[in-house]
Amino acid sequence: MDANRLKGKHILITGAARGMGAANAEAFAQQGADVCLGDLDLDEAQKVADRINDAGNGKAIAVKMDVTKREDNAAAVAATVEAFGSINVGLFNAGLNKPRFFMDIDEDNWDMIMNVNTKAMWLGMQETAKQMIAQGPGDEPYKIINVGSIASRKPLVDVTVYCTSKYGCLALTHCGAVALAEHNITVNGYAPGVVVTPLWEQLDKDLVDIGFKEKAGQAYEDIVRDALQIKRVSYPNDIVGTASFLASRDSDYMTGQMIHIDGGWCIQ
Numbered sequence: 248m249d250a251n252r253l254k255g256k257h258i259l260i261t262g263a264a265r266g267m268g269a270a271n272a273e274a275f276a277q278q279g280a281d282v283c284l285g286d287l288d289l290d291e292a293q294k295v296a297d298r299i300n301d302a303g304n305g306k307a308i309a310v311k312m313d314v315t316k317r318e319d320n321a322a323a324v325a326a327t328v329e330a331f332g333s334i335n336v337g338l339f340n341a342g343l344n345k346p347r348f349f350m351d352i353d354e355d356n357w358d359m360i361m362n363v364n365t366k367a368m369w370l371g372m373q374e375t376a377k378q379m380i381a382q383g384p385g386d387e388p389y390k391i392i393n394v395g396s397i398a399s400r401k402p403l404v405d406v407t408v409y410c411t412s413k414y415g416c417l418a419l420t421h422c423g424a425v426a427l428a429e430h431n432i433t434v435n436g437y438a439p440g441v442v443v444t445p446l447w448e449q450l451d452k453d454l455v456d457i458g459f460k461e462k463a464g465q466a467y468e469d470i471v472r473d474a475l476q477i478k479r480v481s482y483p484n485d486i487v488g489t490a491s492f493l494a495s496r497d498s499d500y501m502t503g504q505m506i507h508i509d510g511g512w513c514i515q
């Protein structure tokens with residue numbers, strides 16, 4: 248890894264206490280970025296920030312935030328600016344899933360997933376863009392990075408609300424790219440497939456509970472066999488290269504793109 252590739256980047260990452268958010272925070276800081284880790288779970292986010300500060304390249308702070316609240320998004324942006332002087336990248340990563348078959352979806356399931364995965368992304372993008380616009384256009388683009396999913400493009404029957412929320416992330420990426428270009432802000436995203444994180448471990452159990460799979464681990468096996476071209480699941484470290492590219496100057500001329508990092512699932 249180039250220790251200076253992200254030098255001068257001040258990056259807010261939501262959902263950074265664990266999983267891909269934490270892995271990206273560590274990878275960004277190893278490349279010189281200063282990172283603000285926002286999460287509901289402040290203790291775990293602080294542990295990641297401590298590891299980053301101990302490692303000694305980019306700096307890190309942790310903030311408690313509920314991404315579904317506008318004031319928490321505004322406060323996380325303000326904390327980033329207070330700690331590092333400005334914000335030039337926002338990575339909207341916080342997300343969750345709770346599978347239900349179509350006819351079993353209720354309002355609670357709908358609201359929980361849509362609020363965290365989609366509404367919160369819109370709030371984070373808006374509060375971050377407000378600050379970027381106030382900072383002025385600068386010589387290099389500001390970057391918004393949205394986390395989509397294979398579920399941004401495929402109708403998966405067991406996770407209809409999750410699909411709806413992640414198709415929404417794709418729409419926010421397209422609409423944001425058009426709306427914010429005049430302010431020198433690019434909006435891109437990446438879309439994982441199966442990444443072994445606490446989210447997937449819970450999903451694996453929930454798929455057995457709703458009767459979609461018979462046993463733990465079956466979802467992984469079925470997807471690898473039937474859907475992936477690269478015959479293995481992925482891990483957070485498979486994701487950090489693409490996220491780093493989108494945060495870096497190497498992606499300056501890209502906007503409105505959602506890159507799939509899914510072992511080839513999207514072409515199946």
Ligand SMILES: NC(=O)c1ccc[n+]([C@@H]2O[C@H](COP(=O)([O-])OP(=O)(O)OC[C@H]3O[C@@H](n4cnc5c(N)ncnc54)[C@H](O)[C@@H]3O)[C@@H](O)[C@H]2O)c1
Nearest residue numbers: 262264266267287313314340342396439441442444445446
């Ligand atoms: N794991 C996968 O296979 C997979 C695949 C495709 C897309 N994704 C997406 O990647 C992103 C990260 O997923 P992950 O697998 O690393 O998940 P994870 O469960 O490991 O981490 C998610 C983090 O988000 C935080 N969070 C949840 N709700 C929050 C809220 N309201 N406010 C603040 N923080 C909140 C959690 O505390 C947690 O630290 C999500 O958007 C997810 O939908 C995951």
